[in-house]
Amino acid sequence: MSTRQHPAVEALLERSHRLGADPRNTNYAGGNTSAKGTAPDPVTGGATELLWVKGSGGDLGTLTEGGLAALRLDRLRALKEVYPGLAREDEMVAAFDFCLHGKGGAAPSIDTAMHALVDAAHVDHLHPDSGIALACAADGEKLTRQCFGQSVVWVPWRRPGFQLGLDIAAVKDANPQTVGCVLGGHGITAWGESSEECERNSLYIIRTAEEFLAGHGRPDPFGPPREGCAPLPRDVRRERAAALAPVIRGLASTDRPQVGHFTDSDTVLDFLSRQEHPRLAALGTSCPDHFLRTKVRPLVLDLPGDAPLDDVAARLRELHEDYRAAYRVYYERHATAGSPAMRGADPAIVLVPGVGMFSFGKDKQTARVAGEFYVNAIHVMRGAESVSSYSPIEESEKFRIEYWELEEAKLRRMPAPKPLAARVALVTGGGSGIGRAIARRLAAEGACVVVADRDAEGAAEVADELGGTDRALAVEADVTSEEEIAAAFRSAALAFGGVDLVVNNAGISRSKPLLETTAKDWDVQHRIMARGSFLASREAARVMTAQGMGGDIVYIASKNSVFAGPDNIAYGAAKADQAHQVRLLAAELGGHGIRVNGVNPDGVVRGSGIFAGGWGAQRAAVYGVPEEKLGEFYAQRTLLKREVLPEHVANAVFALTGGELSHTTGLHIPVDAGVAAAFLR
Structure with missing residues (x-):
């Protein structure tokens, strides 16, 4: 019979999930549960007594079969005969590996001995606040007797390990009427002959302790209000x-x-x-x-x-x-x-x-x-x-x-951190196109990502895709608004502590000949790209200098910042403004360890929000090609004859910020498959 099919394991997982779902019972990733049972030995076919116990790491509320260690009970119990004593008890952890039953599963935790040596089919070791309150009270032993009578006993503080398992086993043997114990300075342990009985006993200890504290405690244990410390609005x-x-x-x-x-x-x-x-x-x-x-x-x-x-x-x-x-x-x-x-x-x-x-x-x-x-x-x-x-x-x-x-x-044993681990990135225009690709790449490399976009729904969709609130935050922000940009950075500070990497990606384009370009066309493109990048960079500089940790600001400019193309005055001028902001800010912010660089894409048609918003049709008309062929057209005019995708721009952003170019600032990287007229000099 496989572990997955064993009824003891099924009951153990169900019990663990119920206990772990309620924060009153134990804290995140805290505690462990176990079950004993028999299963066929895969070599002899004979019945073998096994212990299934939550392994090192993981959380009870989401425990799976893979999070359990399966060990042979006869070998675990035999460890008592070779136990070298308290001074060398850490050596016993390595011995657990020789008690494993088969391959796979989690590494046995330090608490394995507690579960193996206690003579009960099911054991729970938990860290409920109510139980720890008794365990950490100055007269915890007396309070435990007062709270539980003879049903729960006190075990003095001992560091987790083999000796603690022996202590608890001895206490249970000497007090057969008990359902569990309070571990001084630590938590609680409960047991039972069935999974249901064990869970019932765990909850009895936790809820009884809660009721005892509520019924016997004084109302203001932290004392009267302290002057100057009242919560602010x-x-x-x-x-x-x-x-x-x-x-x-x-x-x-x-x-x-x-x-x-x-x-x-x-x-x-x-x-x-x-x-x-x-x-x-x-x-x-x-x-x-x-x-x-x-x-x-x-x-x-x-x-x-x-x-x-x-x-x-x-x-x-x-x-x-x-x-x-x-x-x-x-x-x-x-x-x-x-x-x-x-x-x-x-x-x-x-x-x-x-x-x-x-x-x-x-x-x-x-x-x-x-x-x-x-x-x-x-x-x-x-x-x-x-x-x-x-x-x-x-x-x-x-x-x-x-x-x-x-x-x-x-x-x-922890895996090496990813290149952008512990860094917080904010990407403007992150809800679609190039911004979405950049957000994805930065998150994949370990960064927490703030997805800022005027389209709140698009930003939320990207943030959810990146893994939710522990990985990403969606903020609605119009980059032309000082107030909304400041609010986006405040949200980043509250969510992640600050910002280390800002990507000025938000953009728009209206392609028209000079005589058809209105002042409104000019203003809207300069507000979004020139003004918006300035506002985001200014706020980034405020946060980064306050942190004192350096940082990166990356502008998504364009080939058009250096290349004079037709019918493109407003967009090209706004991109040239962005490109020079890179140089100006690199010179100004370098003393704070803040690097400012740019990326010059070209011809990013597929997946691009700008092209989907009408820019593609306009440029296709200028060049006399069908809109659906525009990407191919751009590719054929390049040296490499390759189409540029949003992911290629994201790769350049990572190259600038991933750690290998730590001494580079004021640089623009072309991502255009090779346009000789846009070569930087």
């Missing part, structure tokens, strides 16, 4: 957040580029408005799942929420220096000769009273999840403070997990 705080996000992102990217996420939920704002938030934030998060994503503690601004923005930025820079120095001291205080090198001293969470929380990570999902985990930590602190006092695990224990060799090995 929504529009005001969002505007301040958008202004501060690039500054904070730049600080959080001192060691390596980070993507940002902003949260101003009621939970965050209430916590930051209270008297006790500085004390509690300084204690740091406790559950390993929390602080591995949030760092051991956040950076907290100590100015009133409505302080002048320049003062806030200056104070954040001071606090960031202090944070980095303190983190280095923390590392040096606990590091040993065998510790991994310090990974980085920047905060993952920055708290600004009155405004909200900024969280950071290697990509948008990581940044968002870090923020979600800090919200979990706030719930934990609230629960613990309501019935006792919040008492996280010792700093030395946090360091042992943060710089655990097993954690380091997991990081080494």
Whole structure:
């Protein structure tokens, strides 16, 4: 019988999905579940006892068969006989590989021993806020007895591993009446002889803890309101957040580029408005799942929420220096000769009273999840403070997990980042044609992409295609409007922390002889291409200089910026304006590490929004060819005799921004299949 068909596996996946769908039960990618059962040995045909357990990584709510590790129980249990003791327990993780049943599946996690050694057919290990609140209370053991009586027992803090599995197994054997345990500083574990019983016991622990905290907790565990920390009105705080996000992102990217996420939920704002938030934030998060994503503690601004923005930025820079120095001291205080090198001293969470929380990570999902985990930590602190006092695990224990060799090995297994990872791109005219192709290519190379277009529906379609809110954001923006361009960059700052790469692609063309070209024809093309590019570049420069991370601005100009073609005065002049903007801004912005380059396409007919909007018919009439043959006509007049497509323009944008041309600025790359008259000199 295959794993896919095994009823224990089916029940395990269904239980995992139900538990993982409710954030009250466990946080994203947190916890693991397991089931034991028998299946035929593929060699002998005899019945073999197996353990199926969620492997390293992945999320319970979306767990699939491929996310499970399948192991032989007899071999797992035999590991007790060769266990070398607590000082060498990490060696047991490698031993799990020799217990695997067949190929495929996920790598066994550090919690495998817990599931294997506990004598129950089904086991859940979860990280609910209510359970962690008891686990992180100063008198958590007493509170656990008070909450559950004899049905749930306390297991003192121990780092996840083989010894913890032995501890829990021993506690269960000594207390046969129990349905689970609270793990000090960590979470909960529950068990049952059927999947239904195990799930019922998990929910009993979680809901009973919730009811206990609600029924016994004091109403204001974070204390009275703190002066100057009340939440600002929504529009005001969002505007301040958008202004501060690039500054904070730049600080959080001192060691390596980070993507940002902003949260101003009621939970965050209430916590930051209270008297006790500085004390509690300084204690740091406790559950390993929390602080591995949030760092051991956040950076907290100590100015009133409505302080002048320049003062806030200056104070954040001071606090960031202090944070980095303190983190280095923390590392040096606990590091040993065998510790991994310090990974980085920047905060993952920055708290600004009155405004909200900024969280950071290697990509948008990581940044968002870090923020979600800090919200979990706030719930934990609230629960613990309501019935006792919040008492996280010792700093030395946090360091042992943060710089655990097993954690380091997991990081080494991560795939290499893509060339544009942690970069945020904004593409004007991104809802169709060349802009759509550019957005696709940048996203494929790892960038988060803001798709800006006057056509909101087209922008949304492209953003959805790129992978949704963790990969892309659609904004409606007319590039001729200062207000709409500024709003697009504010949206980018709130969604991703800022902008690193701007592509001025929005364009239009009306092809007419000089005497038929109206002032309106001239004005509309110059407003969109010359003025629009200027406005987008100016806003990009503001954001990029605030970040202090350099950046790229790319203009999609045209062969017509240097080639004098017939019946094309307004379009050619507007493109020439764009081309010179490249040179002017490259000279002005180079001191900030901002590179400005251009791409000169020609003859992009297929997939082009401009050609579809009437330009194709006009140019076909000028050249005396059928409109459907215009692409072929353009190709035949080139040196390479090849038709230019939107994807070829996107390739040039990536070539300029992907890292290989790091010392190039003020350049125009022709993408025209070779037009000698447009050669750059």
